[in-house]
Amino acid sequence: xxxxxxxxxxxxxxxxxxxxxxxxxxxxxxxxxxxxxxxxxxxxxxxxxxxxxxxxxxxxxxxxxxxxxxxxxxxxxxxxxxxxxxxxxxxxxxxxxxxxxxxxxxxxxxxxxxxxxxxxxxxxxxxxxxxxxxxxxxxxxxxxxxxxxxxxxxxxxxxxxxxxxxxxxxxxxxxxxxxxxxxxxxxxxxxxxxxxxxxxxxxxxxxxxxxxxxxxxxxxxxxxxxxxxxxxxxxxxxxxxxxxxxxxxxxxxxxxxxxxxxxxxxxxxxxxxxxxxxxxxxxxxxxxxxxxxxxxxxxxxxxxxxxxxxxxxxxxxxxxxxxxxxxxxxxxxxxxxxxxxxxxxxxxxxxxxxxxxxxxxxxxxxxxxxxxxxxxxxxxxxxxxxxxxxx
Amino acid sequence: xxxxxxxxxxxxxxxxxxxxxxxxxxxxxxxxxxxxxxxxxxxxxxxxxxxxxxxxxxxxxxxxxxxxxxxxxxxxxxxxxxxxxxxxxxxxxxxxxxxxxxxxxxxxxxxxxxxxxxxxxxxxxxxxxxxxxxxxxxxxxxxxxxxxxxxxxxxxxxxxxxxxxxxxxxxxxxxxxxxxxxxxxxxxxxxxxxxxxxxxxxxxxxxxxxxxxxxxxxxxxxxxxxxxxxxxxxxxxxxxxxxxxxxxxxxxxxxxxxxxxxxxxxxxxxxxxxxxxxxxxxxxxxxxxxxxxxxxxxxxxxxxxxxxxxxxxxxxxxxxxxxxxxxxxxxxxxxxxxxxxxxxxxxxxxxxxxxxxxxxxxxxxxxxxxxxxxxxxxxxxxxxxxxxxxx
Numbered sequence: 001x002x003x004x005x006x007x008x009x010x011x012x013x014x015x016x017x018x019x020x021x022x023x024x025x026x027x028x029x030x031x032x033x034x035x036x037x038x039x040x041x042x043x044x045x046x047x048x049x050x051x052x053x054x055x056x057x058x059x060x061x062x063x064x065x066x067x068x069x070x071x072x073x074x075x076x077x078x079x080x081x082x083x084x085x086x087x088x089x090x091x092x093x094x095x096x097x098x099x100x101x102x103x104x105x106x107x108x109x110x111x112x113x114x115x116x117x118x119x120x121x122x123x124x125x126x127x128x129x130x131x132x133x134x135x136x137x138x139x140x141x142x143x144x145x146x147x148x149x150x151x152x153x154x155x156x157x158x159x160x161x162x163x164x165x166x167x168x169x170x171x172x173x174x175x176x177x178x179x180x181x182x183x184x185x186x187x188x189x190x191x192x193x194x195x196x197x198x199x200x201x202x203x204x205x206x207x208x209x210x211x212x213x214x215x216x217x218x219x220x221x222x223x224x225x226x227x228x229x230x231x232x233x234x235x236x237x238x239x240x241x242x243x244x245x246x247x248x249x250x251x252x253x254x255x256x257x258x259x260x261x262x263x264x265x266x267x268x269x270x271x272x273x274x275x276x277x278x279x280x281x282x283x284x285x286x287x288x289x290x291x292x293x294x295x296x297x298x299x300x301x302x303x304x305x306x307x308x309x310x311x312x313x314x315x316x317x318x319x320x321x322x323x324x325x326x327x328x329x330x331x332x333x334x335x336x337x338x339x340x341x342x343x344x345x346x347x348x349x350x351x352x353x354x355x356x357x358x359x360x361x362x363x364x365x366x367x368x369x370x371x372x373x374x375x376x377x378x379x380x381x382x383x384x385x386x387x388x389x390x391x
Numbered sequence: 392x393x394x395x396x397x398x399x400x401x402x403x404x405x406x407x408x409x410x411x412x413x414x415x416x417x418x419x420x421x422x423x424x425x426x427x428x429x430x431x432x433x434x435x436x437x438x439x440x441x442x443x444x445x446x447x448x449x450x451x452x453x454x455x456x457x458x459x460x461x462x463x464x465x466x467x468x469x470x471x472x473x474x475x476x477x478x479x480x481x482x483x484x485x486x487x488x489x490x491x492x493x494x495x496x497x498x499x500x501x502x503x504x505x506x507x508x509x510x511x512x513x514x515x516x517x518x519x520x521x522x523x524x525x526x527x528x529x530x531x532x533x534x535x536x537x538x539x540x541x542x543x544x545x546x547x548x549x550x551x552x553x554x555x556x557x558x559x560x561x562x563x564x565x566x567x568x569x570x571x572x573x574x575x576x577x578x579x580x581x582x583x584x585x586x587x588x589x590x591x592x593x594x595x596x597x598x599x600x601x602x603x604x605x606x607x608x609x610x611x612x613x614x615x616x617x618x619x620x621x622x623x624x625x626x627x628x629x630x631x632x633x634x635x636x637x638x639x640x641x642x643x644x645x646x647x648x649x650x651x652x653x654x655x656x657x658x659x660x661x662x663x664x665x666x667x668x669x670x671x672x673x674x675x676x677x678x679x680x681x682x683x684x685x686x687x688x689x690x691x692x693x694x695x696x697x698x699x700x701x702x703x704x705x706x707x708x709x710x711x712x713x714x715x716x717x718x719x720x721x722x723x724x725x726x727x728x729x730x731x732x733x734x735x736x737x738x739x740x741x742x743x744x745x746x747x748x749x750x751x752x753x754x755x756x757x758x759x760x761x762x763x764x765x766x767x768x769x770x771x772x773x774x775x776x777x778x779x780x781x782x
Contacts, residue, residue: 201598201599201600201601202599204601207592208592208593208595209592210592210593210595210605210606210608210609211605213604213605213608213609214605214608215601216608217601217604217605217607217608218600218601218604221604331781335781371774372775374774375772375774379770379772383763383765384763384775384780387778387780387781388781389775389778390722390726390778390779
């Protein structure tokens with residue numbers, strides 16, 4: 001990644017200093033800012049011949065969304081970045097337009113690239129002096145970040161570090177020796193300061209098929225780090241929620257448990273959304289109608305636009321003497337519900353827990369419930385939605 | 392990877408010219424050979440500080456087996472390689488010994504490394520002049536391949552290519568400029584020819600956490616490329632087997648269908664083993680006893696030593712009027728069977744197909760069966776064994 005342009009000078013809005021996990025940055029870079037708007041150019045004109053795949057790698061899908069959309073989103077979510085320009089080959093313009101529209105990339109525009117990477121970057125930079133750019137009420141940026149479209153894991157920390165280092169150090173001889181091509185060009189031909197910064201390992205470039213596997217696994221791992229558990233208010237559901245929290249926390253997950261009466265579970269969804277959690281576990285034998293309402297609220301929020309949501313419905317099977325067990329939904333009804341939800345990017349799985357008074361048996365059931373839930377959240381396997389799994 | 396030593400000269404036993412998929416090599420390297428024994432030294436003394444994990448990367452587990460064992464096996468399976476020496480740090484000797492024993496690495500010995508990579512390689516090479524080495528009736532090798540322990544995806548083709556190229560080209564100035572450290576040392580201090588060969592992308596080094604994800608996905612992909620389907624002899628089972636084959640083949644899988652009477656299915660396992668297939672689908676409502684017998688035969692073969700076997704039991708649910716459906720095993724019996732099989736590295740899943748005369752409904756069921764089966768074979772998810780999935 002290279003940074004071309006102006007340097008940070010005065011304090012930034014603290015809201016922009018939060019990193020991807022929502023924690024305040026504490027490494028000293030947060031108190032800096034840029035003197036003007038920041039924009040990004042993503043050269044994405046490659047044809048992917050090294051992948052051994054027919055689709056260029058920037059358009060390969062991870063969890064059913066093209067790689068380029070992940071890179072765009074990584075920049076769009078940063079408040080102080082005003083515009084993203086994606087440079088694509090002529091034959092991919094329509095595809096790129098559909099991606100921008102489908103995933104609601106509001107800060108993003110596209111332009112057509114040239115025969116070389118540098119020509120493409122030039123075309124990307126040219127957008128900023130275009131009349132159309134002004135028409136969108138965007139200001140000519142003071143800082144432009146040039147970033148490979150196939151490095152999706154960029155975060156705010158590294159961008160701030162780059163800007164800060166450029167401010168503190170200027171250029172050095174070291175960069176001249178070990179810099180990338182782009183850095184050379186900037187230093188040779190532009191009246192601008194530039195510096196090479198070492199990125200984190202996660203900033204690696206998706207080049208081969210194994211990199212796509214790695215990228216998808218990293219995304220899945222990130223998505224499976226936190227979960228909201230919404231329980232019914234009866235004793236068994238509350239107990240199960242409590243135990244599940246304890247067990248999932250030993251697996252290094254962030255778990256929040258909320259209890260809600262019948263009809264009120266859908267009211268918890270805005271909170272889940274604010275937590276950026278893509279996993280919900282509902283515990284309790286309340287009717288299918290309530291679960292359908294929860295699915296409707298999730299689908300009508302913007303939560304499932306970028307990532308598939310996992311929704312696990314935990315049913316409690318009590319000893320037969322208790323009339324409660326009659327309330328269990330039919331497996332075929334869960335399958336129908338899940339089939340429809342999958343079209344809305346919500347992966348629904350059922351989980352039936354045998355609730356016994358035998359504490360050893362119950363404990364084994366609970367451990368299984370934890371193991372299976374964790375695995376469903378991590379794998380996001382769309383082939384298994386609608387199944388009623390038994391623990 | 393570097394090759395140190397002698398050069399190929401006369402024709403080799405044709406059996407050694409088959410690549411990993413069992414096809415005859417046709418790239419011209421197959422008709423060459425080595426004048427003496429070939430051995431391998433695997434420096435594996437790293438402490439994995441770049442991974443951000445407590446376990447050094449060569450001991451990290453992929454599908455529950457340490458990475459180093461995959462690299463060892465990649466060499467051991469090549470007939471013309473006689474010995475593998477793994478060089479480990481003092482504190483990992485016991486772990487390494489247990490790995491060699493557990494995975495039955497018969498060609499492999501270990502030695503303790505030194506403070507630097509080169510000292511470790513020296514220690515590895517020293518084993519060949521050790522009395523103990525002679526005691527094992529091993530001949531001092533003519534060729535020694537030095538290979539990073541954390542590059543598990545090495546195949547016979549590249550090794551033969553390296554040897555051939557060394558024979559044809561000798562050394563060049565280019566290698567001096569771009570070679571690795573080891574190559575420099577060999578060229579500077581040894582009276583030996585050496586050459587740098589470009590490896591395939593799959594030969595990449597496992598360095599960061601995302602590389603472990605990628606490696607596991609590649610292994611899973613390779614394991615899910617072929618399957619043996621064993622069907623009952625009744626009409627419905629035969630039809631399902633036929634349809635499944637057709638569908639899985641469109642997913643680029645190699646599928647073999649065998650039909651076998653009750654009690655005879657276990658006799659198919661030696662054939663499955665000879666095909667190096669790690670996936671078996673049994674179609675038919677025959678009793679659990681027969682399935683247990685199949686599991687016993689698999690467990691007593693050496694098939695599950697290196698990779699988990701996937702065994703999918705497909706049950707056929709016929710309209711209620713047919714007494715046949717009464718033969719279905721209890722879900723809890725499948726769970727018990729699967730729990731015991733998991734300890735033997737066999738992942739058992741149940742799949743219940745609703746067999747109807749309505750051709751549209753049946754087709755949807757069959758597509759689902761194909762989708763779920765493919766996914767189970769690809770994911771090898773141990774959390775879901777014993778579940779009876781419904782399609």
